[in-house]
Amino acid sequence: MKFLTAFLLLCLTTLTSLGQCIDTLQFPNLQPPCFPDFVPVCGCDGVTYRNACYAEFATVLNYSEGPCEDLALDFYPNPCTYWLYTTVVTKFESNVNLYIFDRNGMIYYYDYLSAVTSRTLTIPTNGFEQGLYIIMAESNGYAELSKFIKWEE
Secondary structure (H helix, E strand, C coil), X not given: CHHHHHHHHHHHHHHHHHHHHECCCCCCCCCXXXXXXXXXXXXXXXXXXXXXXXXXXXXXXXXXXXXXXXXXXXXXXXXXXXXXXXXXXXXXXXXXXXXXXXXXXXXXXXXXXXXXXXXXXXXXXXCCCCEEEEEEEEECCEEEEEEEEXXXX
């Protein structure tokens, strides 16, 4: 019985603390009317949102500028044909290694970015073969990975 009481108290405490962060009287808008600009914010719920508009439409009451993690990575288009537009944002100014490799681990692109807080790159992909690729940004032992498709027209 003590275990059940402790568990219920823990659940209630968790819900109460989230209630201070999330507006529970509103439902999140599944398709917010936000611009897709990548200017990440860290919500009080520990989630990195694409920008302040996305955080507000997720009913987050408090957020701060920058990603929650050490870095955040964004790119478009996916699938890409000739160019991959990439943005890397770090919580604190730091050096970033940016890699693109195929599913077999062969590196197709590498760049060392020094003293980054926010950097946008245009990466040519016309030399890449059609297929699945992984883009990885790494800084201070933290890595952010994502997949994209190289497509031929």
